[in-house]
Amino acid sequence: MHTVAVLALNHVVAFDMATPIEVFGRTRLPDGRSPYRVRVCSPTSEVKTEAFALQVSWGLEALAEADTIIVPGCSEQAPPPSQEVLEALRAAAAAGTRIASVCAGAFILAATGLLDGLRATTHWIAADQLARQFPLIDVQPDVLYIDNGQILTSAGAAASLDLCLHMVRRDLGSAVAADAARLSVMPLEREGGQAQFIVHEQPPVPQGSTLQSVLDWIDDNLAQELTLDAMAERSGMSGRTFSRRFREQLGTTPLQWLLRARVRRAQYLLENSDYPVERIAQQAGFGSPTAFRERFRRVVGTTPHAYRSAFHGRRSTQPLTAMTST
Structure with a gap:
């Protein structure tokens, strides 16, 4: 029997911990036998989650006996992992144990050094922080999970379902x-990655920016063919000066900013209208449905059709007329 140890530290996120317990605990072989033994382990006998306290039966010594270790995420109030915890994880890795993190659990794995030089992911909202704090890790915020063989990481809590089912299939x-996926009411594989859940906010415009008026004009004219020269002319600058000023104030190029604006417009229309793809492509300024599908998939990680299926009807704080003006 394969032993799965779920590491529980104080302020652990309950859902992050519950998901692997459920998936591995309920998996059955064709003859009805359970292939996994699940143990919750902790350096203390009582663990406080975000919502309740747990009495834990196994200590860190159980990590040495596990075949797989799951490291859930902890809330922002959690203290840094102790050296005792980090050493137990390093020792398990040295012994060949498979170790996987859920959501912000990647920060705990990162602190051990086990992710150095590897690809890794975490919740998209924390990906930049992980990359800054641990520059030796190749952080990829647009995927649901990453399997490096022995070391695995997953994105947000729901993505731990994808990761656990992946490990079950591997085993x-x-x-x-x-x-196991049917018991979890989940597809065995979800289309697209974490990128489809990322809110593609534009860089904030500095107060008093000389570009504010041209940015407003771009937003109002996304359906038109907007070239760099046209944007520069609108701003009253040369193309070179406009591009330099844009980078200085917004940290990106005018054309990259324009692509994100068009993707955001398309996302809004997919979520809040029943317009066909052809009309959305036109109103967002992609020129053709083919160009729209290709660029949308490149940025969002899934197709417009799949995105609409997942998010249609989601509330938005902006009125439709403000997002569809031509």
Whole structure:
């Protein structure tokens, strides 16, 4: 039997911990036997989650006996992991144990050094912080999970379902994993990555920026063909001066800013209208449905059709007329 140890530290996120317990605990072989033994481990006998306290039966010594260790995320109020915890994880890794993190659990793995030189992910909202804090890690915020073989990481809490089902399939094959997915009311594979959930906010415009009026004009004219020369002319600057000023004030190029603005417009229309793709492509300024699909998938990580299926009807704080003016 394969032993899965779920590491519980104070201020652990309950959902991050519950998901692997549920998936591995409920997985069954074709003959009905359970292939996994799940143990919750902690350096203390009582653990405080965000919502309740847990009495824990196994200490850190159980990590040495585990075949897989799951490291859930902790809330921002959690203290840094102790050296005792970090050493236990390093020792388990040295012994060949598979170790996977959920959401912000990547920060705990990062503190051990086990992610140095590897690709890793975490919740998209914390990805920049992970990259800044641990520059030796190749942080990829647009995926649901990353499997490096022995070390795995997943994005937000829901992505831990994807990761756990992936590990079940790796261990026991697609048929058993598909049954586990049905019990979790989840597809065995979700289309697209974490990128589809990222809110693509534009860089904030500095107060008193000389570009504010031209940015407003761009937003009002996304459906038009907007070239760099046209934007520069609108600003009253040469193309070179406009591009330099844009980078200085917004940290990106005019054309990159324009692409994000068009993607945000398209996302809004997919979520809040029943317009066909052809009309959305035109109103967002992509020129053709083919160009729209290609660029949308490159930025968001999924197709416009799949995005609409997942997010149609989501409330927005902006009125439709403000987002669709031509």
